[in-house]
Amino acid sequence: MTETLRQLAALLRARDELDAQIAALTRRSARIGDIGEFIAAQVFDIKLADTATQAGHDGAFRSGPLAGATVNVKTYGDAFAGIDISPHPCDFYLILSGPARPPGAVRHHRWRIGAAYLLDSRRLLDSLTARRVKIGVATSIRRGDLDVAQVFPTAGADAPIRLTPEQTALLSLFA
Numbered sequence: 611m612t613e614t615l616r617q618l619a620a621l622l623r624a625r626d627e628l629d630a631q632i633a634a635l636t637r638r639s640a641r642i643g644d645i646g647e648f649i650a651a652q653v654f655d656i657k658l659a660d661t662a663t664q665a666g667h668d669g670a671f672r673s674g675p676l677a678g679a680t681v682n683v684k685t686y687g688d689a690f691a692g693i694d695i696s697p698h699p700c701d702f703y704l705i706l707s708g709p710a711r712p713p714g715a716v717r718h719h720r721w722r723i724g725a726a727y728l729l730d731s732r733r734l735l736d737s738l739t740a741r742r743v744k745i746g747v748a749t750s751i752r753r754g755d756l757d758v759a760q761v762f763p764t765a766g767a768d769a770p771i772r773l774t775p776e777q778t779a780l781l782s783l784f785a
Contacts, residue, residue: 642721646685646706649723653780654704656681666698675771676702682731687719689727689756692748695735702770703729705756723784726762728770729755 629640638644647668651658658669667680679701684693689707709724734755735745743750760766761773762781
């Protein structure tokens with residue numbers, strides 16, 4: 611048992627060093643949400659809020675068809691487990707998600723972006739309210755809600771934007 615704890619301590623020190631390098635590169639913490647916001651800002655040309663504790667949204671699109679629209683970026687290992695919906699308004703939710711996790715024992719899941727979804731918050735809230743879904747932390751989302759809003763790796767039928775080949779290539783770095 612003592613050797614296991616020594617190994618764990620050494621691995622955590624190594625992870626801390628990597629997290630410090632990530633934080634130095636992104637100028638944000640190495641938490642999954644902050645990394646996701648950094649990636650989204652680079653890929654989708656989002657001006658992030660000056661503080662990571664901005665209520666309601668993380669920033670606004672600077673260019674393209676959504677220029678000026680506010681966006682709340684969410685990063686999940688699996689968006690199908692539910693998303694956090696803030697009581698503060700924003701125009702869009704941009705969700706970066708890993709692949710759906712298989713049921714079973716807890717094990718390591720490589721961090722990656724398997725899909726990106728861009729949901730119009732007003733349309734989403736109207737749909738959830740009509741279905742009488744409790745809105746807040748871990749709000750239950752139907753696969754259909756995400757499928758129509760998917761922008762990566764392929765675009766859903768009602769996706770609010772289509773990614774450029776460069777945007778697709780950038781997100782593919784994390785796939």
